[in-house]
Amino acid sequence: MKNPAQVLFGHLVTEKGSRSRENNYYVFRVAPEANKIEVRQAVEKTFNVLVVSVNTVNCSGKKRVMRGKIGHTSRFKKAYVKLKAGQKIEKIDAAV
Numbered sequence: 001m002k003n004p005a006q007v008l009f010g011h012l013v014t015e016k017g018s019r020s021r022e023n024n025y026y027v028f029r030v031a032p033e034a035n036k037i038e039v040r041q042a043v044e045k046t047f048n049v050l051v052v053s054v055n056t057v058n059c060s061g062k063k064r065v066m067r068g069k070i071g072h073t074s075r076f077k078k079a080y081v082k083l084k085a086g087q088k089i090e091k092i093d094a095a096v
Helices: 015-023 036-047 090-095
Strands: 008-011 025-030 051-059 063-066 069-072 076-083
Touching (some): 025 036
Antiparallel strands (some): 051 076, 063 069
């Protein structure tokens, strides 16, 4: 098992993520090579909650132009984590 700090990079604060928290979903930025099992174990160990399901999404980088030069933003992976009914992550709810 990997160290949770190697799997979870942080909580993503987005409009969709805030709305999905009503349905007990939390959105995290995770390591690109992490799988669903590693994400589940990292969230359960870090926040001491029970995870029901994990869905992952690979987000590709977008093209950007800066000072006439074309570049790309970094690609990343995010995970939608559903917790067991009645549980929540206090640290994230208090910060947002």
